[in-house]
Amino acid sequence: MSSTSTSPAPAPVPPAPARAPRGPAVYHPTVGRLTLRALLGRRRALILMALPALLLLISVLIRTQTGADDRAAAEILGGFALAAMVPLIGVVAGTGAIGPEIDDGSVVYLLSKPVKRHVIITTKLLVAVGVTMLFTALPTLVAGVILGGNSQRIAVAYAAAAAVASIAYSAVFLLMGTVSRNAVVLGLVYALVWEALFGSLVPGARALSIQQWGLSIAERIAAPGAGIESEVGLAAGIILLTVATVGATWYAGRRLRALTLAGEA
């Protein structure tokens, strides 16, 4: 990787720059800008916009039809926002940040630039997290306020859960984007089959789901009577979230370093 060879330089040639100027350590603005444009351009933005719009529409309808209601708020935010909207947007943003580039081969041009591959990953992760949060946590908060006026801190609790889950989902799905060409399908398998189906069959599977880890934070923030329950405790939830995020990011960086560009049919 390192281009600085330590061969004994002969004559006092003009002092070769010891190293290429160090780029930013975490976030590379140009890479970030390009990723953002890829994520929000084209028709991807449509899916990203449609889901929060639907959530807000449902919230407004329920509020006008039945008035403020904490149970309704908890059901809509827990059953739709956190269970469906956050994973789906996480899949689109997380895999979309890198998957298409690897797929069509244009990632070569990015990798040939003097930017560390870990920096590329963390940059893309930050952008994906930002997009996911913008399209999930913010609408969740607004919907919660519309539905129940944030009584018992339900709106804030679910928004926080969505925000935290966004980070972990983005990291995990970004990793899938570097691992497989079928990243979207794999991500959906995790979100739908593991979290929704196996979670309802095997209680143990629930403890290993990002949704539940996020809920552990919501459970702590909301008032005790709000009816938010998580399979894991707060400490376990935070530890698992951190491990999943850091581990996935680190491994995604490794994958990108070892990426082979052999075209396969």
Place this chain on the structure above:
Amino acid sequence: MQSDLGTGKAGAARADRAPGGAPERAQAPDARIMDIGYRAYGGERLGRSYARRSLFEHSLRGAYGLGRSARSKVLPFLFFAIVATPALVMVAVSVTVGIDELPIDYARYAVWMQPVIGLFLALAAPHMVSLDLRFRTVPLYFSRPIERLDYVAAKLTALTTALIIFTGAPVLILYIGALLAKMPFGEQTRGLAEGLAMTVVFAALHAAIALLVASFTPRRGFGVAAVIAVLTVPYFAATAVQFVAYDQGNDDLAMALGLFSPGTLIDGLQGLLFTDETDFPGNLAPDGAIAAAYPLVIVGLTALCCALLLRRYRKAGI
């Protein structure tokens, strides 16, 4: 053959004459266009229905990755294993423990396994139509004797058949297991018929929706996400709002909300026709006027998707 002989003779004649004198222009009458053996197709013309059947068979095999690379077989068969395993486990338990009733109704199996079936569908539908759009092979199909209707019908029946196999096989496994466990034959056969009927309705509705969505994008990855989104987002939304309505004691509204997603439509239909039980809040099944709306909406939605799909291919260029 014949033409070869002809040229041979002509060449020999010319060679004979050559030593005598310089080759003259006088030989012009010999010049002619050689018949080098191009032949018209003389075999049997298999026609439109044969082309349609080939397209159907090719698409159906493609849905399971047959005739494609080994990598493309992994996911379909993995999903098939996931969808069939619970049935096998239930059968194994029933046979060994010797209970006299299966733990799940035949008609509810497809509804229960919806997430996996949706994933299979999201994989199969874009493969069927997106690649043709992406590589611009659609105009080539239409240069054959098939028509727009044939193409759409072949793709649609292929996807429906693939889905029927996918969801019907576990139902059959349940049935065979039930007979092995010596459960009453008549009752089980009736259950199997109900289960297969629901499988067909499920497959027709979902195939029409998924194929329509997939036919709008030439990019496979986007198609997968779009199909999943169209199937799951309404389901989660409808279910969440159903719970709100149920909590407020408005059962009729909760039942009516079931009309707004493919998954709840099928669940409601099997509830009102066969099992009287659904995954709706309170496990209620639709009844009264709303119950009549379920079959109507299912038929209407399927027909609408088919019509839109036909319309989609009106312009053969893309």
